Amino acid sequence: MKARILLIEDSRSQAQEIKDVLEKMGYEVVWAEGGIPGLKMARREKPDIILLDVIMPDMDGYTVCRWLKLNEATRDIPIIMLTVKGELDSRIEGLEKGANDYLAKPFNERELEARIYAALRTKALQNELKEKNRELQELLQKVEFMAITDPLTGLYNRRRFYDALKKEFASTRRYNYPLSCMLIDIDHFKRINDRYGHIAGDEVLKEVAHILSSSTRETDILARFGGEEFILLLPHTTGENALKVAERMMKRIRGHTFKLGNFRISVTVSIGIASLSDLGEKDGEEDLIRYADAALYTAKEKGRNRIEVFSGISPGDIL
Numbered sequence: 001m002k003a004r005i006l007l008i009e010d011s012r013s014q015a016q017e018i019k020d021v022l023e024k025m026g027y028e029v030v031w032a033e034g035g036i037p038g039l040k041m042a043r044r045e046k047p048d049i050i051l052l053d054v055i056m057p058d059m060d061g062y063t064v065c066r067w068l069k070l071n072e073a074t075r076d077i078p079i080i081m082l083t084v085k086g087e088l089d090s091r092i093e094g095l096e097k098g099a100n101d102y103l104a105k106p107f108n109e110r111e112l113e114a115r116i117y118a119a120l121r122t123k124a125l126q127n128e129l130k131e132k133n134r135e136l137q138e139l140l141q142k143v144e145f146m147a148i149t150d151p152l153t154g155l156y157n158r159r160r161f162y163d164a165l166k167k168e169f170a171s172t173r174r175y176n177y178p179l180s181c182m183l184i185d186i187d188h189f190k191r192i193n194d195r196y197g198h199i200a201g202d203e204v205l206k207e208v209a210h211i212l213s214s215s216t217r218e219t220d221i222l223a224r225f226g227g228e229e230f231i232l233l234l235p236h237t238t239g240e241n242a243l244k245v246a247e248r249m250m251k252r253i254r255g256h257t258f259k260l261g262n263f264r265i266s267v268t269v270s271i272g273i274a275s276l277s278d279l280g281e282k283d284g285e286e287d288l289i290r291y292a293d294a295a296l297y298t299a300k301e302k303g304r305n306r307i308e309v310f311s312g313i314s315p316g317d318i319l
């Protein structure tokens with residue numbers, strides 16, 4: 001595929017001469033007669049490289065170069081500036097405006113071809129580097145996602161939950177806003193695995209995760225805590241409001257029909273809730289989980305399929 005060159009040159013005779021040389025080299029050439037037409041054509045034609053004359057009546061090459069480099073659509077196109085000026089200051093000014101190279105007229109055809117080839121090669125390497133960086137960024141994002149996500153349900157994993165809890169708990173303590181934690185356990189999950197198989201059990205976990213996720217706010221932090229247990233952190237939420245959320249979740253799960261091959265089953269959950277107001281002054285973020293777990297233990301002890309709010313008594317106090 002031929003490289004496309006945009007030649008911005010106000011002199012018709014010089015433009016034709018350069019165009020003939022470039023086409024003989026095998027390049028496709030489009031010509032703009034002046035700086036302003038050149039800016040428009042650069043955006044429209046998307047050339048691979050631009051040869052830009054410095055001295056033009058409507059807009060000098062330095063200004064054209066500066067505008068090309070400011071525009072997102074043209075900033076990455078290599079620019080070789082052409083001029084009869086050979087002074088060092090003129091060359092420096094062009095390079096400072098963003099030109100990639102500088103060639104004084106009259107130029108040798110072989111030198112012109114070498115400079116075009118070098119500019120195109122540099123652009124190709126830059127494009128390759130950008131693509132590799134993009135692929136690397138995508139890979140890093142994928143690895144990061146996998147590191148914080150439960151592969152079965154797509155929810156956050158335990159590690160990510162603890163990181164979020166630590167930050168949220170610190171903010172809560174600092175600004176004194178309510179915070180609640182909820183532990184949710186699928187009742188008699190082992191029976192589901194034993195009767196219908198582990199693949200069916202996985203489907204139940206995924207559907208329960210979906211119901212829970214669709215019942216939360218963007219600010220809530222929902223994770224698979226392990227096995228058939230889920231955990232939910234509710235910032236800016238009192239225990240009373242957390243109870244309302246739990247009731248909605250329980251109702252949705254209880255009313256959902258789980259399709260496991262030819263079987264249709266119902267599932268219930270037990271939920272334990274603890275809030276920041278349940279904690280003592282010396283208690284930390286892990287105590288919030290511990291108290292929610294104590295409430296969950298009480299729900300199971302009372303027959304499952306129910307919600308319990310932490311009462312100030314933990315299983316260790318009973319046993």
